Amino acid sequence: MEFDFLEPLDQEFINYVFGLSAQHLGSKIVMHTNEVLPDLDKIDIAIIGVLENRGNKKASSEVNLSAIRKELYGMFPGNWNLSIADFGDILPGNSKEDSFFALKKIASSLIKRRIIPIIIGGSQDLTYALYRAYDDLEQMVNLVSIDSKFDFGKENEAISADSFLTKIIIDEPNNLFNFCNIGYQTYYNSQEEIDLIDKLFFDAYRLGEVSNNISISEPVFRDADVVSVDLNSVKSSDSGNFTVFNPNGFNGKEICSLARYAGISDKVSSFGVFNHNNSSQEAVIIAQIVWYFVEGYHYRSNEYPFGSRDNYLKYIVPLEEEDLVFYKSDKTDRWWIEIPFTSSTYNKLKKNSLLPCSYDEYLAACNQEMPERWWKAQRKNVL
Numbered sequence: 113m114e115f116d117f118l119e120p121l122d123q124e125f126i127n128y129v130f131g132l133s134a135q136h137l138g139s140k141i142v143m144h145t146n147e148v149l150p151d152l153d154k155i156d157i158a159i160i161g162v163l164e165n166r167g168n169k170k171a172s173s174e175v176n177l178s179a180i181r182k183e184l185y186g187m188f189p190g191n192w193n194l195s196i197a198d199f200g201d202i203l204p205g206n207s208k209e210d211s212f213f214a215l216k217k218i219a220s221s222l223i224k225r226r227i228i229p230i231i232i233g234g235s236q237d238l239t240y241a242l243y244r245a246y247d248d249l250e251q252m253v254n255l256v257s258i259d260s261k262f263d264f265g266k267e268n269e270a271i272s273a274d275s276f277l278t279k280i281i282i283d284e285p286n287n288l289f290n291f292c293n294i295g296y297q298t299y300y301n302s303q304e305e306i307d308l309i310d311k312l313f314f315d316a317y318r319l320g321e322v323s324n325n326i327s328i329s330e331p332v333f334r335d336a337d338v339v340s341v342d343l344n345s346v347k348s349s350d351s352g353n354f355t356v357f358n359p360n361g362f363n364g365k366e367i368c369s370l371a372r373y374a375g376i377s378d379k380v381s382s383f384g385v386f387n388h389n390n391s392s393q394e395a396v397i398i399a400q401i402v403w404y405f406v407e408g409y410h411y412r413s414n415e416y417p418f419g420s421r422d423n424y425l426k427y428i429v430p431l432e433e434e435d436l437v438f439y440k441s442d443k444t445d446r447w448w449i450e451i452p453f454t455s456s457t458y459n460k461l462k463k464n465s466l467l468p469c470s471y472d473e474y475l476a477a478c479n480q481e482m483p484e485r486w487w488k489a490q491r492k493n494v495l
Contacts (some may be wrong), residue, residue, distance in 0.1 A: 431482065
């Protein structure tokens, strides 16, 4: 069974949890112990640690997640109506590929049961294994990476935290429909990489863009399946990571807001936080990132996928090239734009699909400006 790959929480940590008050989050989390594996039929969110760090060349090979768990368990939950389980850790395999295989099998099993895995790593190349977990689901995958770099590598280069995106794009089966980077810093990415993002019709938002208006990222998360967070995207003064010093990056409030956007998305079905440097200082921000993701999950509105469009206002905006169709939810005031399917062209999704968008994009269309994300999604459909 795939859950045999998991190492239960140790007795010392379990004793720590028993010392918490009934109001603490830790007292409300079901734990994987030597005697008990959490009942999958009663779980909404599964926390899994992955101790594989060989893909991070700048960090030690050893990963210790106990400080993160203590910070998280020592917090107080919101008024949440959900069930959380901590399934323990995936130990490093004989090779990185062994660790990837274990994560893929466990994550795939959870996602099929509509349980959201929250993965705490370990190096960010574990994102590749999380992406491969969708192979058996036979669906296209949208990946969002909160990262200062795009993580491209050479085609024959061994997979690492700095090169996993290339393997995701190249390897078969190719289920990647869209990739979006949030928070890239230009001086960490070559112009060739930036041009490649455009050539592939992927999306990317510079750190300054998102910091100036963080709400522009919300529609991106609403369309994501996998969200991967590189902790190096947070500036060191807020993360506590002075092993790898990052003078610029998201601040603590911003990274937690992004995590909440990811949690509140009805479509996000897996979430990972990677490149932890093992410091107790950094454990605090990781625990808060996870807390805000869970907080967002509690407030999901279940608007995706659309079962009926009766609760949505339809707006048709005529442009010179064609009419754009927008939908606005009566429930949340959120917006979508329709990507049409025509039988005369190849369409990966084989149907009219809805792309999350913002009110500002609707206003821009009213001023005869074609939304860039709509254009890119349309190009991916017909190529």
